[in-house]
Every structure is written in C-alpha cells, then in structure tokens.
Amino acid sequence: MKHQLKIKSIELAKELHTRIENLNDFDIFSFSSLADKVPNTVTFATSKYYKTIDFNHFPEDILLIAPVEFEGEKRQNTIYVDNPLKDFLHLIKKYVRDKHTQPPGNIHHTAIIDPRAIIHPSVSIGAYSIIGMCKIDEGSVIKEHVHVYDHVDIGKNVILYSSTEIGTEDFGPIIQKDGEIEMFPQIGSLIIEDGVQVFPFTAIGRGTLGATIIKSGVKIDHCCQIGHNTIIGTNSIITANSIILGSAIIGKNCWIGSGSIIKNQIEIGDGVTTGMGSVITKSIPGGYTVAGNPAIELQQMIQERKTLKRLINNAQADEK
Structure with missing residues (x-):
C-alpha cells in the first residue's frame, strides 16, 4: 500500500467537524475504496452502498x-x-498533493509568455506552455504544453x-461565388x-467577432x-470526445455524454442530459434527456424501439 499520509483517525475526523464517538485512535496511511477494505485507510459509503x-x-x-x-447505529x-x-474528496484534496502540481506562483523557465499578458502572482505555469496577450486571474493553474492565445480572459x-x-x-470556411474557400478571420475573444477545468487535448475556439464564454x-x-461563439452554462459537464460546433448555447447543469455532436446554432436548455454518441440537430428544452442519431427524447426513443421490435416479431410470426 502506498503511504500517502500518516495521520491519526481522530485527527482526520476532527477535520470534518463531526462528533467523535466510538472511534479508536489508529494510524491512517492512505485512502481506499469501499470494495478494497484496506486496513489503515479512510473510505466512504453512500446510502446505497452502506446498506x-x-x-x-x-x-x-x-x-x-x-x-x-x-x-443511530453508532458503529465503531x-x-x-x-x-x-x-x-x-475534501480530505484527499487537503492531505494528498499531486506530485505534478506546480507550487502557487511558480512559472517554469521554459514557458513563453507575452510581455503584455496580465498574470496574477499566484498563477502557476508549467513547462513549455505558451501564453499570449491574455489575462489570468488568481489561483489558476496552467499545466505543461498548454497554449493560451491572445484575447483570452481566464478567471480564478x-x-x-x-x-x-x-x-x-x-x-470558419467561407465559399465564395467563384468557388474559392476563404477562412473567416477569428478576431473575437x-x-x-x-x-473551470479543461482536460488534456481539448481545443476551445475564440469568438469570430464576439466572445466564446x-x-x-x-x-x-x-x-x-x-x-467559436459557443456559450456553456454554469456547472455543465462536457464529457470526452464531444464536439460543440459554433454559436451553440448550452444551459447550466447540463451533462453532455461522451462522443456527442452538437450542431452549430443549437440551443440546449438547463439540466439537459445527452446520451453517449448523441447527434443533436435541433434545440432541446430544459430538463430533457435525449439520445440517438438524430437525438430524440429518451422515452420516445425507447417507445419507438419497442414498437419496431413488436412489428418485426409480428412479421416473423406471419412468415411462419
């Protein structure tokens, strides 16, 4: 077992500001999952799994x-x-430090930074990153090999x-009347x-004339x-390999399933969930769950598949 920390169980419990009863004071060396049952660790259980x-x-x-x-069980x-x-999660963040995390305010000597960039002193920037004429606010972390272009405003x-x-x-290709293809200049922000957290190998385009937000x-x-010009609402989650084309609007608290493709100029309401591999070609009201290609409301898709299966079974029965 990897020793990520050494702390007494009572001290760890005190960190959560909870009542300490029926608690022995023993060494805690690491964190573990409920299934592993590793001695001298701390783990957790949701209501479903506790039972x-x-x-x-x-x-x-x-x-x-x-x-x-x-x-009420007062278990030891x-x-x-x-x-x-x-x-x-609070305990992991407090007691386990990612070995790749740069100390606050540390800028690696290989990073290339535009002298016009406005960077808070607490920002850390990893090796070989390129930082353009932008603004980066307090406490932000730029990992290795990141390219932040001009006209980007990064929060805390x-x-x-x-x-x-x-x-x-x-x-942004524009096809002229003579057939020539010209790229529309992206001069927005x-x-x-x-x-916000953006994981590896993701690209976010700046606006054409306005802003991507x-x-x-x-x-x-x-x-x-x-x-470009896409707006993604507060606390939404965009999972792996998803593509959101230009000028789309995603509401708050949405979950965009892996591999989803969202057509340009589509508007998705608050709290929408898209299934894996969904192809969104029309706007979706808030609160819906959609799936498929083209994506439709989940219950509608389930009903259509049941109907199709029934028709196939009836046709096969008639043939016999």
Missing part, C-alpha cells in the same frame, strides 16, 4: 465516512456526515491541463470564468472541441 456492507467481515482499522441517516470507527463523498482557480489549446483561431464551474473532459 450492502457486511460489517461482520469489515476490518476494524478502517475509518468509514457514512451518511448521517445511519448515525465510523463517522456520520451529510455528504460522505464531498467530505472524502481555473485549471488547464496539459496540451490544451485555449482561444485558438477556429475553423474567449472568456473562461472561475473554477465558458461559465463558472464548467468541466470539459479530454479531446473535446468547443467552437
């Missing part, structure tokens, strides 16, 4: 973070909180992971608000393409 635990075969020297609804070496997952506590292209000139709390997975 499946066989405590007759559960090691005593594991600190379990459990939902407060089970507090268990602390009860409102949100076990949130508190578990943003993380741009390795090999991302931020504010790149986007693809990109605004990335506070708390990634609002606060958005998380964008690996290998995504975000087109």
